[in-house]
Amino acid sequence: MFPASFEYHRASSVKEALAMLQQYGEDGKILAGGHSLIPMMKLRLAQPAHLVDIGGIRQLASIREEGGKVIIGGLVTHHAVERSDVVRAKLGMLSECAAVIGDTQVRNRGTIGGSLAHADPAADYPAAVLALDGEIKIEGTGGSRVVKADDFFIDLMTTAVQPGEVLTEVAFAPVASGAGFTYLKHRQPASGFAMVGVAALLTLDKKGNCDRVRVGITGLGAKPFRAKAVEAALLGKAPAPAIAAAAAHAADGIDPLSDIHASADFRAELARVYTRRALETAAARAKA
Amino acid sequence: MRLSLTINGERREDDIDPRTLLVHYLRDIAGLTGTHVGCETSLCGACTVHLNGHAVKSCTVLAVQAEGAEITTIEGLARGGQLHPLQEGFWEEHGLQCGYCTPGMIMAAADLLARNRNPTETQIREALEGNLCRCTGYQHIINAIQSAAAKMRTQKAA
Ligand SMILES: Cc1cc2nc3c(=O)[nH]c(=O)nc-3n(C[C@H](O)[C@H](O)[C@H](O)COP(=O)(O)OP(=O)(O)OC[C@H]3O[C@@H](n4cnc5c(N)ncnc54)[C@H](O)[C@@H]3O)c2cc1C
Ligand code: FES
Ligand code: FES
Numbered sequence: 325m326f327p328a329s330f331e332y333h334r335a336s337s338v339k340e341a342l343a344m345l346q347q348y349g350e351d352g353k354i355l356a357g358g359h360s361l362i363p364m365m366k367l368r369l370a371q372p373a374h375l376v377d378i379g380g381i382r383q384l385a386s387i388r389e390e391g392g393k394v395i396i397g398g399l400v401t402h403h404a405v406e407r408s409d410v411v412r413a414k415l416g417m418l419s420e421c422a423a424v425i426g427d428t429q430v431r432n433r434g435t436i437g438g439s440l441a442h443a444d445p446a447a448d449y450p451a452a453v454l455a456l457d458g459e460i461k462i463e464g465t466g467g468s469r470v471v472k473a474d475d476f477f478i479d480l481m482t483t484a485v486q487p488g489e490v491l492t493e494v495a496f497a498p499v500a501s502g503a504g505f506t507y508l509k510h511r512q513p514a515s516g517f518a519m520v521g522v523a524a525l526l527t528l529d530k531k532g533n534c535d536r537v538r539v540g541i542t543g544l545g546a547k548p549f550r551a552k553a554v555e556a557a558l559l560g561k562a563p564a565p566a567i568a569a570a571a572a573h574a575a576d577g578i579d580p581l582s583d584i585h586a587s588a589d590f591r592a593e594l595a596r597v598y599t600r601r602a603l604e605t606a607a608a609r610a611k612a
Numbered sequence: 613m614r615l616s617l618t619i620n621g622e623r624r625e626d627d628i629d630p631r632t633l634l635v636h637y638l639r640d641i642a643g644l645t646g647t648h649v650g651c652e653t654s655l656c657g658a659c660t661v662h663l664n665g666h667a668v669k670s671c672t673v674l675a676v677q678a679e680g681a682e683i684t685t686i687e688g689l690a691r692g693g694q695l696h697p698l699q700e701g702f703w704e705e706h707g708l709q710c711g712y713c714t715p716g717m718i719m720a721a722a723d724l725l726a727r728n729r730n731p732t733e734t735q736i737r738e739a740l741e742g743n744l745c746r747c748t749g750y751q752h753i754i755n756a757i758q759s760a761a762a763k764m765r766t767q768k769a770a
Contacts, residue, residue: 325652325671332613332630332676355677362633362672363654375630379677403666427742428720429657432666433673514655516741 327365334377338490341378342465345488348374354490355379356399356438359430384437384492387411393495398437402426405436414498417523421452421507426516437491443481443547445581446517450477450548452507454540455523456496464489480546500536503527504610508602509543510594512585518543519586520594522574524602526563528612534558534566539603544595545578553577554599563607571600617678619644620688630676634668635659637675638685646686646715650744657743660716661685667723669742686715689722697760697767698722706748707756713745721757729765733758 335341345352353372355361356379364370378384384399387408394414396405405411405422412419425431425439425448439449440460450473453460458473462485471484478484485491499505509521523540537555542548557570575592582588616625619642626641638644638661647670650658654672661670662684689696698718701707708714717740724731724739731739736754745753 326633326636327631329629329631332674334676334679355674358674358677359654359672362674366652377677380679427657428723428739429660429667429669429742430654432663432668432723 325366327362328368328371330365330372331374332377333374334380337381338378338384338463338492341376341381341490342463342488344374344376345490346465348376350487352376352488354441356441357401357433357435358438359426359434360438360442360444378490393497395493395495396436397493398491399435400437402431402434402436402439403428406431415456415496416499417452417456417505417507417525418449418496420505421448421521421523424448424507424509424511430516436494440476440494441483441485441491443477443483444517445480445546445548446512446515446519446521446543447548448507448509448518448521448542451518451521451523451540451542453494454548454550455505455525455538456499457538459495460484460491461493461495462486462489463492468492470495474550477547477549482547499525500527502611503536504606504608506602506605506609508598508605510598514585520544520591520598522595522598522602524599524606526558526603526606526610528563528610530612531562532612533560533562535560539574539599541574541595541599544575544580544591546581549578551576551599554603558603563603563610567603567607568600571596571603574599613676615675615679617681617683619683620685628675630674632675633671634661634663634673634675634678634683635670638670638683644685644687648712648715650712650716655742655744656713657716657720657740658713660719660743662719662723665723665726667720684719686718689718696722697763698725698757701756701758701760701763702753705752705756705759707753709747713743713748717743717745717753721760724757725761725764729768730761731757 351373384397505525520543529535539551553573574595580588648658650656
């Protein structure tokens with residue numbers, strides 16, 4: 325099994341990648357870690373005539389702190405996010421999430437930019453990036469723009485990244501100290517992807533009531549989303565008694581995916597159960 | 613297209629079709645058939661090699677993505693005729709039957725031991741999540757890795 329023929333181009337900078345993408349137009353495609361694209365090319369589900377390999381652009385492969393934010397380059401691997409001291413200390417949920425993507429070998433190759441741009445409906449990162457209010461930077465020939473996670477995911481494998489653009493980095497404000505969080509997934513046993521994955525984060529005020537709640541859900545619908553009905557049902561309340569009722573809203577308004585692994589009803593039930601469990605863990609870890 | 617890289621410490625240059633997968637390059641062009649092809653769909657781990665020190669599934673890497681990289685295959689583990697402790701461990705603890713999965717298992721285990729000198733059984737199982745064995749069963753493989761880890765710790769200490 326190998327891909328159809330293509331011409332291969334190695335970009336050494338974002339500028340060069342953008343120029344190449346402009347030159348090849350619809351026939352060009354970005355290659356990052358290749359762990360979504362190469363399997364699709366082997367199955368001939370994708371047959372780009374030109375591959376623009378951004379894998380060698382060093383400045384996209386670093387994690388840095390700037391202006392009070394943690395900024396993760398688009399090419400940072402899942403493994404690097406999992407192991408980064410800065411991410412562990414300031415965005416614990418993201419390293420927890422990275423650690424349960426695929427397997428060791430996949431985490432050594434796959435990148436955060438590739439995962440977000442690919443937007444597989446069962447990908448893990450999107451749930452965490454939504455719950456952490458990530459800001460995604462996208463560069464094109466006309467300049468760059470920043471898209472909030474809430475506005476980034478548009479539909480099945482469709483995001484705000486337009487053809488010819490490069491997702492260069494994702495920025496996050498550090499998680500407030502005292503916040504409780506977790507990323508909890510139900511693995512599809514064969515692929516390891518999330519049948520349903522829930523990222524939950526909450527902070528408590530002095531009285532022990534939730535004053536900030538974020539719930540991101542992946543795997544349930546065509547696109548990952550923030551479960552705003554769950555968040556609203558919990559806000560201002562003490563977590564222990566309110567979580568069960570709030571989690572019951574996890575699938576509200578969503579048209580769940582259905583396949584041989586899980587029916588729509590089962591997925592919706594998984595979402596409710598995993599939302600409850602994730603919120604319970606987050607609440608147990610939070611400090612007023 | 614021209615590819616230059618280092619495999620098991622030796623520099624090589626070859627002309628390859630860009631669509632050549634790293635595993636096919638290693639086996640068919642570099643002649644290193646110790647790396648196996650199993651599922652070809654990134655699931656079984658039989659094709660695991662190290663790319664710049666990290667375990668990767670070489671059926672899901674284009675050879676051209678390894679330009680300038682250092683690759684280590686199962687053939688690169690033994691030193692001067694002396695088997696690597698992991699190879700000895702698999703031998704002594706009956707970590708293989710047919711041997712199909714073994715090169716990938718050993719390369720995945722080597723990645724783990726480079727990060728963690730004394731892994732628990734759970735950590736070993738997690739690290740081997742991307743490697744399937746269809747005949748030995750996993751318990752002997754875990755014993756083999758633990759025995760190698762112990763040997764490597766005493767070698768380091770000595
Ligand atoms: C066996 C296996 C198991 C997996 N299990 C999981 C899992 O459990 N959970 C999970 O979330 N994922 C899983 N994955 C997917 C993995 O995380 C991928 O690495 C990731 O989805 C894509 O990242 P990549 O760097 O490999 O992207 P690539 O495959 O290189 O690219 C994917 C797509 O995104 C585009 N793209 C890539 N980078 C950029 C960029 N910077 N800007 C704009 N467009 C870009 C490409 O053009 C392509 O269309 C698995 C993959 C495999 C092979
Ligand atoms: S042959 Fe590469 S993972 Fe199975
Ligand atoms: S030893 Fe036969 S598949 Fe593992």
